[in-house]
Amino acid sequence: MNVLIAFYSRTGYTKELALIIAEELVSKGHEVELEKIEPVKEDNMWPLLWRTQWYWGALALGILSNRYREYFISNYRIPEVDIKPLAHPDVSKYDRVCIGCGKQTIVPCAIEAYLRQVKGLKGKKVGGFATWAGPPLKHFEVEHLFRPIADRLERRGASLVSIVGLSSRYHEYHNQMLNIFEFLSRVRYGKPISYFSVHSDYGRQHIKLFCDELVKGTTDIKDSRGWRRSFQGTGILGVASASPWTTLERMRTRFEKKVLDKA
Amino acid sequence: MKDTQTKPFTLDDLKKEVEDWRRKRPETKTFSSFFTDPVDRAGGMRTLAVLCTTLISVPLIELANLLVVRPSLTIFHTTIVVTGTITLRFLTRPLLRLGCWAVRKKDKGIGKLIYDNYGKLLHLTIVLLGPSLKWYFRIDPDDIRSAGKFQEWINDTLGVEGIWVESDISRAVRHETWCPFVGHDIPYDPTCKGKYDPTYTGDKSCAKGCPEYCSVLMVGWLKDFLRYINPDFDLEPMKYMLPNGDDYCEMVYIKKQGHMEAEEVGG
Ligand SMILES: Cc1cc2nc3c(=O)[nH]c(=O)nc-3n(C[C@H](O)[C@H](O)[C@H](O)COP(=O)(O)O)c2cc1C
Numbered sequence: 196m197n198v199l200i201a202f203y204s205r206t207g208y209t210k211e212l213a214l215i216i217a218e219e220l221v222s223k224g225h226e227v228e229l230e231k232i233e234p235v236k237e238d239n240m241w242p243l244l245w246r247t248q249w250y251w252g253a254l255a256l257g258i259l260s261n262r263y264r265e266y267f268i269s270n271y272r273i274p275e276v277d278i279k280p281l282a283h284p285d286v287s288k289y290d291r292v293c294i295g296c297g298k299q300t301i302v303p304c305a306i307e308a309y310l311r312q313v314k315g316l317k318g319k320k321v322g323g324f325a326t327w328a329g330p331p332l333k334h335f336e337v338e339h340l341f342r343p344i345a346d347r348l349e350r351r352g353a354s355l356v357s358i359v360g361l362s363s364r365y366h367e368y369h370n371q372m373l374n375i376f377e378f379l380s381r382v383r384y385g386k387p388i389s390y391f392s393v394h395s396d397y398g399r400q401h402i403k404l405f406c407d408e409l410v411k412g413t414t415d416i417k418d419s420r421g422w423r424r425s426f427q428g429t430g431i432l433g434v435a436s437a438s439p440w441t442t443l444e445r446m447r448t449r450f451e452k453k454v455l456d457k458a
Numbered sequence: 459m460k461d462t463q464t465k466p467f468t469l470d471d472l473k474k475e476v477e478d479w480r481r482k483r484p485e486t487k488t489f490s491s492f493f494t495d496p497v498d499r500a501g502g503m504r505t506l507a508v509l510c511t512t513l514i515s516v517p518l519i520e521l522a523n524l525l526v527v528r529p530s531l532t533i534f535h536t537t538i539v540v541t542g543t544i545t546l547r548f549l550t551r552p553l554l555r556l557g558c559w560a561v562r563k564k565d566k567g568i569g570k571l572i573y574d575n576y577g578k579l580l581h582l583t584i585v586l587l588g589p590s591l592k593w594y595f596r597i598d599p600d601d602i603r604s605a606g607k608f609q610e611w612i613n614d615t616l617g618v619e620g621i622w623v624e625s626d627i628s629r630a631v632r633h634e635t636w637c638p639f640v641g642h643d644i645p646y647d648p649t650c651k652g653k654y655d656p657t658y659t660g661d662k663s664c665a666k667g668c669p670e671y672c673s674v675l676m677v678g679w680l681k682d683f684l685r686y687i688n689p690d691f692d693l694e695p696m697k698y699m700l701p702n703g704d705d706y707c708e709m710v711y712i713k714k715q716g717h718m719e720a721e722e723v724g725g
Contacts, residue, residue, distance in 0.1 A: 206484050207476075207484070208483075210476055210479065211479070214472050214473060217472065229467045229468065229469065275621070277625070311636075312635075347636075365483075365484065
């Protein structure tokens with residue numbers, strides 16, 4: 196199978212993941228070509244953070260209301276940037292296309308520009324891979340990054356058939372951010388972030404699964420176990436995957452079932 | 459997009475880059491590394507100083523701007539543009555339906571009346587919104603690409619996706635690669651059968667009947683805005699359009715040369 200791996204990496208962590216995926220595919224006998232997406236001008240970390248300021252308030256609101264969060268995830272706009280000319284502007288000759296990036300609060304602008312420019316996506320089965328700092332939280336990481344990508348692909352007649360998101364354990368904005376993610380990871384999954392990193396067992400397993408599902412191409416990520424696969428885990432139910440209201444509801448029904456019914 | 463083929467990036471290149479990177483990979487900084495890093499690195503003392511100064515001065519400057527310099531202007535323009543955005547979002551579908559209907563019935567009766575006045579209505583919005591948009595988007599009357607921010611704003615508000623394939627000071631080209639009105643999300647043509655009738659098996663692309671809406675009315679609107687910014691700015695007639703089956707709608711912004719110079723020489 197002929198696969199194109201297109202990736203945008205700012206600090207190199209996603210590039211490493213792209214290499215691991217490429218090697219996995221090559222070892223299975225597939226042919227891999229690469230597309231390195233680069234913005235014409237790479238911003239410094241602070242202007243970059245400034246550009247995403249509009250989303251923080253919305254993210255906070257999303258914790259309170261599921262409906263708002265869903266609206267926000269499927270409607271947020273990504274600012275435009277210019278990217279360097281592509282080596283493979285037409286992807287129609289590939290059987291599969293993979294698109295990879297690091298999470299930058301939102302989908303990186305360079306990826307948005309790539310999806311707008313690239314031709315021949317119609318009917319293509321696409322895989323999405325990413326690195327982020329935190330654990331694979333369902334809404335904040337997985338859906339927040341892959342849903343807009345899935346929507347955009349769908350508009351161009353392509354479908355997202357496989358995803359993988361792993362932790363790079365690196366955050367440009369200092370350790371404090373990582374500490375917050377570490378805390379969330381322990382609360383939600385009962386595991387440290389290193390459990391979800393690129394080089395962990397979890398990472399290796401999921402990269403393999405990603406490649407298998409990509410080649411198979413039968414999963415529809417948008418409405419299936421595809422989402423779920425990335426965030427299964429133990430830990431306190433509901434935290435970081437539902438609004439406080441839903442969590443309270445669930446706690447109430449559990450309480451009724453387990454305590455009141457027995458009494 | 460220009461068709462310049464760049465050199466392919468091979469697996470070996472990637473291996474080499476990753477190997478190099480593994481040797482000097484960036485590590486997450488702690489708070490104390492602010493003080494220990496060399497000053498020219500992001501995160502060094504200089505960044506801290508700049509960050510602190512910015513953090514302190516930005517609110518002060520904003521406050522001064524808000525309270526002293528142009529209090530009424532700031533509030534006025536922002537309110538107008540935000541209200542414009544919200545109005546545009548709500549009115550898009552009815553306006554679009556009305557426009558398409560008028561395009562099809564433009565020969566006589568009420569359709570003709572609407573078709574003839576639709577452009578004037580859009581022109582009126584430029585008269586009302588023009589100054590605010592120009593201020594709000596910091597549009598430079600000499601740079602045609604900066605005038606294109608108006609189209610970016612419309613696109614963003616309506617959910618159309620596009621890219622700039624040329625961004626020069628006197629010529630800019632924009633390709634709109636996806637449009638919700640070309641039969642994808644919202645029926646562009648109210649009579650579109652495919653959208654409402656599940657048994658309909660014909661062409662479901664509803665916009666096919668109505669490209670004139672964009673090529674005449676929308677382009678007219680953009681032209682109005684461009685002329686308001688600078689009389690030398692213009693749009694070329696649209697050659698490629700999504701509703702005609704092309705891959706994108708192409709908008710070519712041009713600046714007519716020589717007009718100003720001639721005037722200046724004459725004066
Ligand atoms: C502007 C910006 C925003 C980020 N937002 C998040 C975030 O919301 N969640 C997260 O887990 N990591 C976030 N990160 C961390 C990166 O996703 C992480 O470092 C990733 O591995 C970077 O990969 P890359 O540099 O190869 O693109 C952010 C990084 C930047 C620069």
